[in-house]
Amino acid sequence: MTGLTQRRREPGEEPRPDDPDREPPYLDLDRLEARAREVLAPPVYDYYAGGAETESSVQEAPQAWRSWRLRPRVLRATQADLATTLLGTPVGTPIGIAPWAYQGMAHPDGELATRRAAARVGALMTVSTSATHSVEEVAAAAPDAPAWFQLYRQHSPEHTADLARRAGAAGYRALVLTVDLPVLGRRRRDLRNDFALPAGLRMANHPAPDDRPALSANASTSWTFDDIARFAEISDLPVVVKGVLRGDDAVACARAGASAIWVSTHGGRQVDLVVPSAHALPEVVDAVRGEVAPDGSDVEVYVDGGVRAGSDALVALALGARAVFLGRPTAWGLAVGGADGVAAVLTGLSEELAHAMTLCGVATPHDATPDLVVRAGWLPR
Numbered sequence: 298m299t300g301l302t303q304r305r306r307e308p309g310e311e312p313r314p315d316d317p318d319r320e321p322p323y324l325d326l327d328r329l330e331a332r333a334r335e336v337l338a339p340p341v342y343d344y345y346a347g348g349a350e351t352e353s354s355v356q357e358a359p360q361a362w363r364s365w366r367l368r369p370r371v372l373r374a375t376q377a378d379l380a381t382t383l384l385g386t387p388v389g390t391p392i393g394i395a396p397w398a399y400q401g402m403a404h405p406d407g408e409l410a411t412r413r414a415a416a417r418v419g420a421l422m423t424v425s426t427s428a429t430h431s432v433e434e435v436a437a438a439a440p441d442a443p444a445w446f447q448l449y450r451q452h453s454p455e456h457t458a459d460l461a462r463r464a465g466a467a468g469y470r471a472l473v474l475t476v477d478l479p480v481l482g483r484r485r486r487d488l489r490n491d492f493a494l495p496a497g498l499r500m501a502n503h504p505a506p507d508d509r510p511a512l513s514a515n516a517s518t519s520w521t522f523d524d525i526a527r528f529a530e531i532s533d534l535p536v537v538v539k540g541v542l543r544g545d546d547a548v549a550c551a552r553a554g555a556s557a558i559w560v561s562t563h564g565g566r567q568v569d570l571v572v573p574s575a576h577a578l579p580e581v582v583d584a585v586r587g588e589v590a591p592d593g594s595d596v597e598v599y600v601d602g603g604v605r606a607g608s609d610a611l612v613a614l615a616l617g618a619r620a621v622f623l624g625r626p627t628a629w630g631l632a633v634g635g636a637d638g639v640a641a642v643l644t645g646l647s648e649e650l651a652h653a654m655t656l657c658g659v660a661t662p663h664d665a666t667p668d669l670v671v672r673a674g675w676l677p678r
């Protein structure tokens with residue numbers, strides 16, 4: 298406290314920005330977002346927070362998890378252990394970091410800070426093609442910790458193939474093909490703000506300064522199912538297909554050589570009024586049951602979108618996801634607290650998940666089975 302001039306805070310009142318006792322609210326993601334909003338330039342905040350058209354899918358995503366209800370098991374003397382494997386790689390928590398672009402806008406260390414945080418807490422990070430540090434720089438930030446590389450198409454097919462090859466050479470453990478961006482979604486906030494990467498930041502995986510569009514992943518209208526096996530071969534990595542919302546697509550991806558399917562609406566940033574991940578997940582899990590990855594193991598399923606609490610994550614695991622990934626919450630953590638902020642968000646939600654598991658009699662992520670959840674009948678489906 299700075300002394301007698303400081304007015305006493307009312308219960309529940311937010312500390313003022315100059316309050317030295319102001320601990321970042323890492324366990325309250327709404328307040329954390331509000332804090333991030335204070336430190337980010339408005340167009341940057343809008344880019345991170347926003348979504349397609351009316352943003353109804355952005356708003357609906359967290360609610361959709363809450364249209365499920367847990368059915369706790371009692372008297373199981375459970376101590377939850379979050380450790381699991383993703384494509385054979387051990388991780389300390391099934392909560393990972395989704396790929397999100399331009400992290401240098403949130404913090405000067407950008408992806409390097411996020412990577413160090415992930416390594417510190419034993420979480421898996423997926424690094425975006427549209428990063429402000431190169432594939433190799435991010436790999437070197439925590440060389441022993443597992444990470445995946447997310448691939449977007451570049452202007453030249455050679456450059457796209459080269460990025461896939463570099464990801465394999467730099468030690469990434471999987472290549473994530475994002476397939477829900479044949480064109481960029483209509484994001485009204487970004488259009489209104491004429492959003493562009495701020496001066497001084499670079500798209501480190503793009504080759505030349507003239508390859509610096511305002512906001513572009515070089516839309517991949519040309520990719521087809523055949524590209525799954527092609528990129529697996531080029532990179533020599535298992536391929537995860539991200540942005541699948543239908544069972545038939547999931548099966549087609551698996552049969553085309555995918556090792557895993559990532560259910561995602563891209564954070565509601567592509568198609569508005571899209572089916573929420575929390576409702577698409579069971580269909581995808583059912584469809585790929587029995588499908589086999591190129592290495593002979595079962596095709597894994599992951600999910601992201603609106604996961605904001607440990608119980609959301611437990612519902613996802615019970616519905617058949619092997620991992621859940623966080624986008625915006627890690628952006629708010631990075632903006633407010635750098636690597637410490639990202640680590641605090643991951644730790645906070647992982648602790649909540651462990652707690653929810655213990656309360657529901659679930660010892661490991663694999664013990665989270667579909668009998669643990671039921672649709673809340675009184676809510677709209």
Ligand SMILES: Cc1cc2nc3c(=O)[nH]c(=O)nc-3n(C[C@H](O)[C@H](O)[C@H](O)COP(=O)(O)O)c2cc1C
Pocket residue numbers: 344345346358395396397398425426427447475539561562563564565566601602603604622623624625626628
């Ligand atoms: C600011 C931002 C940038 C993103 N950039 C990428 C990207 O480069 N590649 C990608 O595959 N997905 C990208 N996504 C989508 C995320 O990987 C993820 O699907 C989504 O954020 C999950 O939803 P959540 O933010 O509600 O947790 C981005 C999302 C956000 C919010």
Ligand SMILES: CC(C)CC(=O)C(=O)O
Pocket residue numbers: 398427481512513514563566
């Ligand atoms: C460069 C962008 C297309 C990154 C992205 O996927 C997003 O903003 O949602």
